Amino acid sequence: MGFKEKPSQFVESRRVANSRVDVFYRWLTLFLLVFFAVIMITPFIWLLSSSLKTQINIFQYPPQLFPDPVVPENYLYALTYKPFGIYFRNTVFVAGMNVIAVVFTSSFCAYGFARMRFPGRDFWFGIVMATLFLPYAVLLVPSFIIFSRLGWVDTFLPLVVPPFFGGGAFNIFLMRQFFRTIPEEIADAARIDGCSEFGVYWRIMLPLSKPALITIGIFTFLFAWNDLIGPITYLRSPDNFTIAVGLASFRSQTDIHWDLQLAASTAVTLPVILLFFLAQRYFIQGVVMTGLKG
């Protein structure tokens, strides 16, 4: 690795000759980095700043960049105006069940696809790949018909049960790719010691796949936390709302209370950003895994 990155002598000398151009590009890069950082971060600052303004100050032109006076009470009003505590509990339940489902069943199926050899395996893996790029908007109406026949509308079941069946093509695919990087010799050693295939999966593969499992767990949690279209389709009574539905209905009911809407939005975004900083490594790894190991 080391010698690959070190440029050869010849290139080094050319670099010196080009140094003035290099310095220019260096400054240009730095300028662009800062410029786009400002553009990307300004909406966040605007969100935070507006969420701390009074109702009067928020409708002011030109707008105040920094709120004066600062009104942290907005958060209290916003989060008690609607029972966000209940929404939070519901969301954690739905997201938690999804994480459990995805982590265990997608790895279980992936083990079959990655490590077992049997007729029909490639056919079924082909079906996994075919459903990989199928957006769930396509299945919105068909699934709703099934769930309404089952009498599951206005329960958490439509959001919580389906992930237990394989945990989604994407996660199966990712886990399969990850399992294939683990040396088969480890599993063979366990088999010689009398371990069954299920034992190999449970005692060898799962413990070795912790980073991948954490990654898909985090992404599943995020997806469930952020998802609106699923909950808004199935959940009817306010007691069952998740945070996303609660926030959407909060918006429709507090039309011009931008201060409260923005405070609630900030409050909903904060846990996600916190999660990001706690598990940054897994986020990046997850995005990269989804993109590259094809």
Added chain:
Amino acid sequence: MSSLAQSAYSDAHLWITRQYNRLSLKRRRTIIGYIFILPFILGFFIWFLVPALVAANLTVHRWNLISPPRFVGMFQFNKMLSDPILAQSLKVTFIFSAISVPLGLIFAFFLANLINTKVRGIAIFRTIYFLPSIVPAVANAILWAWLFNTEFGLINFVIRAFGGPKIGWLQDPNWVMLAFVILTIWGVGGSMIIFLAGLQGIPQIFYEAAEIDGAGRWQRLLYVTLPMMSPIIFFNLVIGFINSFQIFVSALLITNGGPQHATLFLVLYVYRTAFQSQKMGYAAVLSWLLFAILMLLSFIVFRYIGSRVYYENPGD
């Protein structure tokens, strides 16, 4: 009773074990293999195939969820062909996709190149560029509705500060598409990270070889980076198209399809037809249409762009 059940259970267990032991090793592996992938197979039938068939059956029925479905034959397909709102919906979805996907791709690629430099504190820049893509969709919609606010929004404030006009971002059908493109492009962090990982995977030695041959910055980008990145560009393109066709939350919450149906994207129209107008049959027709369009688009993308992609290890 319980001891009877226990002995029945142990008898059954014994029988299954005996049958299982009689099988050849190959058969056993097949059975175990299918046990592993069984959850997926069941899920495929229960949550995919059955709903798809039920929806197919519903396309020839009219159903408002309450009274029993009524057979109407090809009526809803004919309706689809002459539905002006559907035509509008398809038009805005295609326009949105055609603008936001290429722009998003270029911007993500550009940012990835920016953050692929060795500058002190580059990790902070990477974080800042990535963060917008994890903001929850609903919060994101509220934030952008406020940023685009005509009177008090930050964007119009900046434009007016530079002497520009007051733009009705969310009220003017001509501007609202651009507003949606901007808010989509703000969240390109995910594709950016995928590009970044790809850039870091290109062996440095290729650049050195190109430099020795006298290639400048642009030539290195054109003849080393782009060909090496083509599978990743392709991946982001496919994902981008599929995501752009699914735009829903921001359209529902920011403009609710307006003004004058200028943001009535396809998924929002399907959602409305099914859950606000209670026309399940017609919604099923539209779902199949969405499916057909996405399949066709994927086919075109794979056929005409996928074949130009360079893979270092084909068939890996």
